[in-house]
Amino acid sequence: MNRQFSDYTTEIEKANLSLLADKATDSTTYSHxxxxxxxxxxxxxxxQVNDKKKSVCVACSVExxxxxxxxxxxxxxxxxxxxxxxxxxxxxxxxxxxSMAPIVRKYREPNVDHAKILIMVKSVISxxxxxxxxxxHLIQTLQPDNIFVVAPVIHKEAPHKLSQEFPQSITNKFHYVYFATDTEKQANGDLxxxxGSHVYQRLGFKDQADKNKFTPKLVKSRSALLKTGVTR
Structure with missing residues (x-):
């Protein structure tokens, strides 16, 4: 196994990464x-956020x-x-x-556009x-001071490839936080x-269409709080 761990990775993270990689792990254990x-x-x-007064946008995919x-x-x-x-x-x-991934639906809270720190969360970056x-999509309206690309697992070439997709004025703001880098890929692109394969299937979704019909509990709960005028 050609996997390297970052300086942030403890034995606890290694154990949880092993659970993700194990195809026998059930969806409940996988989710946890x-x-x-x-x-x-x-x-x-x-x-890593030195100024706690700066607002933060956390961005993710639905799964x-x-x-x-x-x-x-x-x-x-x-x-x-x-x-x-x-x-x-x-x-x-x-x-x-x-390969493309057009956005078919989105949820954006009002304070997203004012965030000075952008955190892009992904379960795996292959x-x-x-x-x-x-x-x-986000940097069309945001002007963040720092952009964190965050995932438990990334491919070793992902930072270089992502940096090629943006001008230097953007990539100069990139910081990567991850626990493991993998060097090998399957023919379908999975690391x-x-x-352990596509996350949404491991979480119990039938397929991509099923995943895209789903509204996360996180979105529902935060949306309900915004409607009552409560933010957090």
Whole structure:
């Protein structure tokens, strides 16, 4: 197994990463492992944000909202950071040999546009087209001071490939926070061991269409609070 761990990775994170990679792990255990990894990533991020007065936007794809992103947000808010959420429903597809992930639905809280710190959360970064799509959408209206690209597992070439998709004025703001880098891919693009295939299937969704019909509990709860005038 060609996997390397970052300086942030403890034995606890290694154990949870092993649960993700194990195809025998049931969806409940898998979900909890993602949540715990999110909490630890959030703690690392909170330590890297020097100015706690800066507002934070946490962005994610729909399949990553209820466990990984929830864990990240809980740790950030525990560190007294003001957090807003952007969630995207992406339709992965290939056209003319190119991988794309257009946004078919989105949830953006009002304070997203005022965030000075942008945190892009992804369960695994093998290719970069989903992150590129969502990040491109956000920076059309945001002017963040720092952009954190965050995942439990990334491919070793992902930072270089992502940096090629944006001008230097944007990539100069990039910071990567992850626990493991993998060097091998399957023919379908999944990392080895990665997170044990596509996350949304491991979480119990039938397929991409089923995933894109789903509204995360995180989105529902935060949306309800906004309607009552409560923010957090």
């Amino acid at each position: 492992a993602l949540y715990e990894l999110g909490r630890e990533l959030g703690r690392v991020l909170a330590e 990553d909202a209820d466990y990984l992103t929830t864990g990240v947000i809980e740790s950030l808010t525990s560190a007294s950071l003001e957090v807003s959420l952007a969630c995207f429903w992406n339709q992965r597809q290939r056209q003319h040999g190119l 290719g970069t087209y989903v992150v590129k799509t969502n990040l491109t 080895i061991p990665g997170v």
